[in-house]
Amino acid sequence: MLKPAQRVALASACLVAGWAASMSAQSSTQPSSTPKPALSSQRPQNPAAPAAPAFRASTAPVPPTIPARFVVVLDAAHGGDDLGGHLSSGQLEKNANLALSVRLRSLLGARGIQVVTTRESDQSVDMNRRAEIADHAQARACISLHTADTGSGVHLFVSSLAPAGSGRFVAWRTAQAGWITRSLALAGVLNAALLQAGSGVTLGRTPLPGIESMTCAAVAVELAPERDSDHKITAEPDDPNYQAGIAQTLATALLEWKTQAARPEGGSTEGRQP
């Protein structure tokens, strides 16, 4: 027969043991979370995530066994009142950009890559809002999609901001400075894939007001007409087949980018850091 004091002590011990066991079980099941939907036009369901990694305080290192979330942000430029350019086919740039975004989103989704888009319809989206969406998504790659009827092939642009180290706090308008190295690397991957696919590519750096507030590897992709050796246009930038081919190549390149990010030197969750 136990005394009352012994009963209380035994009950307390059982409670502590039970709590410890439940905590242990919870922590062991957390990494094996089910994969997120491959395709999403909404923000990722992670309300606890901070708005921008630049403001995150340093946290304890994450075990390398936890699979990193790989999100690609597709930003179809212009939209709504902002028509963009007028293509020679009569199409507006904003519509051609959206069509390219939809094609690329589908192809990335089919490859198991989570996609966040800045717009899904013909609507005006402020530059700052686009950057907010990209920063909140904590994306591994941000692609701003444009079309033009000048030049030829695909034009890849990275922000002309000078590379800078990432601090705890960064200025909104120059947040991309800490990611320039990663952006150049992403441009290199896209360039290699497009060249391998036989597309003409030109590289450049320019001020990109919207992209310069994004805290991710960001590249502006401008689809220009396809031309032959005589400089005659063989496909307009809003041609569905031409867009599909370029989107296929970009999807392949982003899959390669995902593979690079998953490598140990890429750093799993650390790979998103500039």
Added chain:
Amino acid sequence: MIPRYQIVIFSILVLASLAMAGMLWHLRQGAHQRLVAGVDSAPTKAPEIAPAEKATLLVANDDDNSLLPQVHSLPLPADPGSRARAVLGRLLELYAVPNAAHPVPGGATSVSQVFLLPIPGSAPRSESHKSTTVIATDSGAPISGGPAPAHPQMAVVDLSGNFVASHPSGLETETLTVLSICGTIHANLPQVTEVRFLVDGQQRPSLAGHADLTRTYLVGEAAGSIAGAAPALPTEVARP
């Protein structure tokens, strides 16, 4: 009943007023004719014909996204602002010809004015602080060198609204136009290290929807420092 003498006085006053108005009008006409006659509208000085000089133009090419330096001979005024406008006029003439590598309609009249201003807060450099000024091309190689200017200046380029309205839209084409203007100014006026843009005297967000016209474009040392970091890309640094 109005007395007779009041009617007479009123009539005299009305006649006097009319006479004075007529006199004033006559005097005004006479003064105007004397003023016009005194102005000598004949030309007093023959128009100056500036001697032809060599100018370096950074000519854009849409096919390979490059800026290639070309030397042209053209009459250049002595005044730096007019000089810059003349050089840019020639540059934009090249873009307006049919089958140009960087087709942009407009021509020489697309630049309304170029103002050169001292950069606020920039002190004249001493000999010991002189450094090399470079402009990076697509290959990252400097095309112009030499000591940095003692008195750095900002060029404010006032573009015409017609030129901007007819400029093709696109990241590449707009960027090339802006960079070729900045590079051409710096190549011919090395003291210019910053360039800003206006359209019909007003600030405008972008050239044709892409190239940012609200910021100050740096040419010179800053561009050279970035060229080393990314030699494969045409470089230009924009100060936010």
